[in-house]
Amino acid sequence: MGEVVVVPRRKLGSQGLEVSEIGLGCMGMSPLHGSPKPAEEMIEVIRTAINLGITFLDTSDLYGPQTNSVIVGKALEGEMRQKVQLATKFGIKSLSGDRGMVVCGDPAYVIEACNASLKQLGVACIDLFYVHRVDTKIPIELTMAALKELVEEGKIKYIGLSEASPQTIRRAHAVHPISVVQLEWSLWTRDAEEEVIPTCRQLGIGIVPFSPLGKGFFSTGPKVVENFASNDFRRSLPKFQGENLEHNKILFERVNEMARNKGCTPSQLALAWLLHQGDDVSPIPGTTKIKNLKENIGSVFVKLTKKDMYELESIAATVKGERYSPAVMQDTWKYANTPPLSS
Incomplete structure (x- = not known):
């Protein structure tokens, strides 16, 4: 792949947000996945992504905490x-x-x-501000009212939700339009397809899949487990445990074989599957390496037929293991309903 790349763009939601088909998740650039990465190297990765056509960057005040926002902010200094x-x-x-x-x-x-966040990022306005996890102790309408105020003040442009249930999405959207819902969606995790994604599409809300490569599984394969640092939270994920992992190794080999036949890598195939789900989808794979960044961008040029999609979904149907441990699952969309707003 050459250095000049035109990454197509997509509109998410109905309020005017337009982003590159594929974004860059920056979480892994801070020490949630083991040791912290050199800030200068991460800034280079971010700027390379922008120069190669990626316009959609994703961070959070939790990552680091705060240090990730500072790194992203430094990468965006000047014309970036x-x-x-x-x-x-x-x-x-x-x-x-x-x-x-x-x-x-x-x-x-x-x-x-x-x-x-504005201070950490060093910016005057945040394009897309997400509720990272839904607070089940207070009505979502109260949280949304504050976000609506921030839009009116010009501090944020668009509002998003992450790990929100269909009920919460509808209630939030009634207060102020939601532009994007972020959720885990990949060949590895498809539980949002039954209710959450149809709700988003009914309301005209864009979809941003995080962990689109299965927490690194489709970029590295089963050997990714060998590279986990001792404090890497992925060690506790059920899909990477014992019999589940042994079973999922077979799944990866099937995806790998199909990728070889298509002339692409397993990670490109997994991302292309998401991109073919609809033009309202923009996944945000994370990486700390320019080589992997370029590989991920290449996924936008992988074309899949209906037969390819069916074959991939047949493979994905055999994945074993829950997303998280039972305790962590309590913070996901399946349980993230808030109390009613009192009259």
Whole structure:
């Protein structure tokens, strides 16, 4: 692949947000997946992505925490800022010491988190501001009212939800239009297809799949487990455990064989499958390596037939293992309903 690439663009939602077909998830550039990466190298990856046609960057105040936002902000200094749609998230507060994290959608915290993110990123406006996780203790309408205020003040342009149930999406959308819902969607994880994705499409909301390569499984294969650092949270994921992993190795080999026949890599095939789901989908694979970045961008040029799609979905139907442990699943869209707004 040459250095001059024209990545097609897609419109997400009905409020005017337009992004590159494929984005860049920046989470892995901060120490959630093991040791921290050199900031200068990560800035180079981000700027290379922009120069190669990626305009959609995804971060969060949780990553690091905060350090990821600072790295992204530095990468966007100067003319780079005008070339991208910058997305960040709020709502998971990292507590001091060993007290872990807590989800917070309190209106006052929404304002506080936005102002802090603007400062960390070094920007005057955030293009897309997500509710990272839904606070099940307060009505979503209260969180949305604060976000609507931020739109009116010009601090954010578009509002997104992450890991939100169909009910929550509808209630939030009634307060102010939701442009994007971010969710885990890949050949590895398809549970959102039954309810969440149809809800988004009924309301005209764009879909941003995170972990589109199955937490690295479709980019590296089963050997990805061997590269996990001791503190890598992926070690605890059921799909990477024991018999599940042994079974999923077979699945990967089938995808790998199909990719060889198509003249692409397994990761490109997995991303192309998502891109063929509809023009309202923009996945955000993460990477810390320019080689992998270029490979991911190449997925937008992989063409799949209906037969290819059917074959991939038949393979995906055999995946074994839940997304997360039972405790972590409590924060996902299946359980993320909020109390009703009192009259």
